[in-house]
């Protein structure tokens with residue numbers, strides 16, 4: 001049997017590199033893309049009944065200020081002695097962790113993104129939102145300007161698109177004499193509390 005010619009082996013290896021390297025790069029890219037798509041769409045934590053921690057009682061809005069569904073108001077709440085950005089909505093339907101007063105439904109959420117802590121904003125134009133956040137819906141939602149994560153108020157603040165995995169923590173609401181009060185917050189309070 002003939003011995004392999006080392007010259008031929010070297011030539012074959014160089015030629016092989018011309019397809020091995022691009023193939024490896026392409027396979028790696030599509031593998032990364034598939035993994036990222038999986039993370040973005042299929043690894044979102046669900047929203048269940050909150051476990052509340054007692055907090056200061058603060059007036060956050062009057063019922064008149066939230067007279068119709070999708071009216072909202074930003075407010076600051078205290079978390080560990082520091083102001084925490086939050087939002088309260090009136091919603092068209094009850095949601096877990098929210099408050100119902102008569103026929104009106106409310107939900108209060110932290111505005112601190114559970115991905116890397118940017119402040120999320122109320123996105124009131126679903127058409128523009130679908131372009132900027134790639135999240136298609138027919139109603140307002142919360143969007144994070146840093147990496148375009150989207151959160152759904154009708155699902156109790158669940159992360160629905162982008163890098164965030166965990167929902168926005170809810171704040172406990174109570175009503176008295178036409179005023180909504182925040183009286184505590186959900187724990188773990190991500191991302192400020194691990195859990």
Ligand code: FES
Nearest residue numbers: 113115116144149
């Ligand atoms: S910090 Fe909000 S999506 Fe990254």
